[in-house]
Amino acid sequence: MTEKIRVFSGIRPTNILNIGNYLGAIKGWLEFQERPDLDCLYSAVDLHGITSPYESKKYQNQIQELVLEYLAVGIDPNKSHIFIQSQVPEHIELAYYLSTIYPVSRLEQLPTYKDKKQEQPRYINMGLLYYPVLMAADILIYKAKLVPVGKDQLPHIEVAREMARSFNKSFGQTFPEPQAHLMKGAYIPSLTGEGKMSKSKPDSFISLLDDLKTIEKKLAKVPTDNGHDKVLPKEGGVLSLLNFVELFQGLEKKQEYEKLYLTTGLQYGDLKKDLAKSIYQELQPIQEKRNYYADRPKEVAEILEDGRKYASNIARETLKEVKEKMGLTSNG
Numbered sequence: 001m002t003e004k005i006r007v008f009s010g011i012r013p014t015n016i017l018n019i020g021n022y023l024g025a026i027k028g029w030l031e032f033q034e035r036p037d038l039d040c041l042y043s044a045v046d047l048h049g050i051t052s053p054y055e056s057k058k059y060q061n062q063i064q065e066l067v068l069e070y071l072a073v074g075i076d077p078n079k080s081h082i083f084i085q086s087q088v089p090e091h092i093e094l095a096y097y098l099s100t101i102y103p104v105s106r107l108e109q110l111p112t113y114k115d116k117k118q119e120q121p122r123y124i125n126m127g128l129l130y131y132p133v134l135m136a137a138d139i140l141i142y143k144a145k146l147v148p149v150g151k152d153q154l155p156h157i158e159v160a161r162e163m164a165r166s167f168n169k170s171f172g173q174t175f176p177e178p179q180a181h182l183m184k185g186a187y188i189p190s191l192t193g194e195g196k197m198s199k200s201k202p203d204s205f206i207s208l209l210d211d212l213k214t215i216e217k218k219l220a221k222v223p224t225d226n227g228h229d230k231v232l233p234k235e236g237g238v239l240s241l242l243n244f245v246e247l248f249q250g251l252e253k254k255q256e257y258e259k260l261y262l263t264t265g266l267q268y269g270d271l272k273k274d275l276a277k278s279i280y281q282e283l284q285p286i287q288e289k290r291n292y293y294a295d296r297p298k299e300v301a302e303i304l305e306d307g308r309k310y311a312s313n314i315a316r317e318t319l320k321e322v323k324e325k326m327g328l329t330s331n332g
């Protein structure tokens, strides 16, 4: 039997998942878990979450909530391994080893680090700079080759690739170079029409747990124009709306709207109402499944324990190999 190709990805337990996370990352996770040639590990990356301001007393609940949402969207414990990052502390150890072969200057130049410094000027901690190192360790400790993520994570995947190359060059072939896997929704714009949809910008997103009324209200706020022009918009709220139409209602529907925009004019009220319904139709079964698992904490705990054990076994093996290769233990 040929060995399965490993897949790793994770999300921070910072807020309820939104449709950006869902379309950009999770749809890829779901696609991969159906492939028999892949071995998928999906983690709640709680150690990354604490690099931004957070409330420690609420954190355990947030982590559990994220796990419920993983199960709710359809991550199937019979097909994927689900676990909490901090419960496999080998990630931290590997991150330290990797940090010794990577230049600080590269980390300081990363656009994601620069953005975070602006977003949280009073919270520029070492963990923030170290963030991509830990993320590389998350991936490399499983020798994962595929990483389904949104577009914003590409600079981090590049760091992981560089680290793999650098380690292999210095200590012998050990890690494959991981590749990002982008979905059609790899960049979901904000509802405001400016920038990306983000868990940390409240007006920007529709969450997976929003009800129909809330989705309608949020879509109603998306800025539009008079519904008619000679050319299609290249940015802003209308473009975002048409994007959502394509992702939730299909390309044909989007093309129908585009035709109206270029001819007789587009009625945004109708478009938004229809779109809200389609989005909710996709979210409703997810919300029901979330509640199903919320009522079964023992089952969820077992799933996490299975995931932890599976991940730990692989992580320990990799660390052993890394320590030998780096001259930290004898291989005799």
Ligand code: TYM
Binding pocket: 008, 009, 010, 011, 012, 013, 020, 021, 022, 023, 024, 025, 045, 048, 134, 135, 138, 139, 147, 148, 149, 150, 151, 152, 153, 156, 185, 186, 187, 188, 189, 196, 197, 198, 199
């Ligand atoms: P996080 O928690 O910010 O986001 C989780 C995932 O959702 C994707 N995403 C989006 N995709 C499309 N459009 C958007 N507007 C949008 N917003 C978020 C992100 O790209 C991501 O895939 N650093 C990671 C977590 C992480 C990780 C890892 C990922 C830690 N270790 C190892 C992969 C492998 C992060 O902050 O994701």
